[in-house]
Amino acid sequence: MRGVTGAVPALFEFVHLGVRGVGDRWRLRDVNGSIAPSGVTALVGLSGSGKSTLLRCCNRLEVPAEGAVHYRGVDIATLDVLQLRRRVAMVFQRPTPFPGTGRENLQTADPELEDEWARELLARVSLGPDFLDREATELSGGEAQRLCLARSLAVDPEVVLMDEVTSSVDPAARRSLERLARSLADGGTTIVWVTHDLAQARRLADEVLLVADGRIAGVDETNAFIEEDANGE
Amino acid sequence: MANDIGWLGLAASLVLVAVAVALSFWQRLSLERSIVWATARALVQLLLVGVALEFVLDEPLAWSWAWVLAMVLFAADTVRRRAPEVPGVFQLSLMAFAAAGVTTLLVLFGLQIFPLEPKTLIPLAGMTVGNSMTATVVVARRVLDELRDKRDEVEARLALGIAAPVAAKPYVRAALRTALVPQIETTKAVGLVFLPGAITGLILAGTPPLAAVKVQAAVMYLVLGAAATTTAVIALGVQRRLFSADHRLTVPPRVSA
Numbered sequence: 001m002r003g004v005t006g007a008v009p010a011l012f013e014f015v016h017l018g019v020r021g022v023g024d025r026w027r028l029r030d031v032n033g034s035i036a037p038s039g040v041t042a043l044v045g046l047s048g049s050g051k052s053t054l055l056r057c058c059n060r061l062e063v064p065a066e067g068a069v070h071y072r073g074v075d076i077a078t079l080d081v082l083q084l085r086r087r088v089a090m091v092f093q094r095p096t097p098f099p100g101t102g103r104e105n106l107q108t109a110d111p112e113l114e115d116e117w118a119r120e121l122l123a124r125v126s127l128g129p130d131f132l133d134r135e136a137t138e139l140s141g142g143e144a145q146r147l148c149l150a151r152s153l154a155v156d157p158e159v160v161l162m163d164e165v166t167s168s169v170d171p172a173a174r175r176s177l178e179r180l181a182r183s184l185a186d187g188g189t190t191i192v193w194v195t196h197d198l199a200q201a202r203r204l205a206d207e208v209l210l211v212a213d214g215r216i217a218g219v220d221e222t223n224a225f226i227e228e229d230a231n232g233e
Numbered sequence: 234m235a236n237d238i239g240w241l242g243l244a245a246s247l248v249l250v251a252v253a254v255a256l257s258f259w260q261r262l263s264l265e266r267s268i269v270w271a272t273a274r275a276l277v278q279l280l281l282v283g284v285a286l287e288f289v290l291d292e293p294l295a296w297s298w299a300w301v302l303a304m305v306l307f308a309a310d311t312v313r314r315r316a317p318e319v320p321g322v323f324q325l326s327l328m329a330f331a332a333a334g335v336t337t338l339l340v341l342f343g344l345q346i347f348p349l350e351p352k353t354l355i356p357l358a359g360m361t362v363g364n365s366m367t368a369t370v371v372v373a374r375r376v377l378d379e380l381r382d383k384r385d386e387v388e389a390r391l392a393l394g395i396a397a398p399v400a401a402k403p404y405v406r407a408a409l410r411t412a413l414v415p416q417i418e419t420t421k422a423v424g425l426v427f428l429p430g431a432i433t434g435l436i437l438a439g440t441p442p443l444a445a446v447k448v449q450a451a452v453m454y455l456v457l458g459a460a461a462t463t464t465a466v467i468a469l470g471v472q473r474r475l476f477s478a479d480h481r482l483t484v485p486p487r488v489s490a
Contacts (some may be wrong), residue, residue, distance in 0.1 A: 155393060
């Protein structure tokens, strides 16, 4: 695991990206950097550093006031946003099961989803077929988060953006989600993983981007940050 | 006939206001001033309206249409004052009341249920607009609150590549149900629990009860149809204003105290 060197062709590229906050504040300012097209890339940083905002720029839940995000070399502002979001899926910090059964949740993503494929999706996230008929809003945090991941996978995305997905689940569920992310990446789905937990990033990620004070830190600063944290343990 | 109580009769009914004032004084509610002020204001407003109506009802229909327009503007402003956080609510309310007005008045006058004249147009338009105001305010606030409070869920739908109007549907539906159920309940209870203003006024004026109840029933259906129309226009309009053209939720999060 290392800081980004920019030697691999980018999946996402941020070019002088700026996102406004409230009043005169900027949540991100002059962000430049790129995310590799395979494996797990972690965006780490303290709360309020702008890492979630950066992630949300990748599927146009946020739009920049300045600069651009490129996806596979194309400015995402020129892409059809609904199609972009089916290629670049997202799982959120708080589990968001929709009212209804597991099956109904999966069918929100794909209304033509047949039970056979639905069971496979559940199996990929280590949920049994009985979750098809269970009420989604009654699941535990970890189960709900896995269902949300299965729902995102139902659109067959190339990338899954995961925004602090383990911060509101118990440690067992956290490890399970980390293993899932790793296995998805190993199976060819690129993962962009936002976390404030550097130890988690070190466990999980192939590459780390440090987001600090509304920008992506350079390689040296990132490596120093990683080393400092490692020495502190 | 009980349709003119005279000024003495009006003065005598102030005894009931004195009862309210006395009760407030006895229970130390400190509401005496509010009660007197409200009574005086109501009297002045009603007298002004009465004088204006005496004029308008004798004039050509154009004056009545002007009255209806003024009512619609005032109602839209009232909705704006009661739901100030909802973007564009004044314009949307205007559209909603106009849509409801056109629909209901087309039915009432187009199907010749009532003859089109000042003394039918003004009261019926007034009841259309006045009785749908509450439902309009409720649905405007509920759509905003639903989309704001369930922001995570809404964005999870958007993130699946679902278009904004489809993503918003469950929440808009919930808001519409919240706004319309009370009106439906009121329609169900009419006659059992209370005699509404129309029937009361007609009976006091000497109309035979069976004739009066037919008018009242038509009015209840008018109000139900108007409430459904205004809430639908408002709900869809507000929902559109809370999303950007590129399917992002733009309602700001609730400011915590």
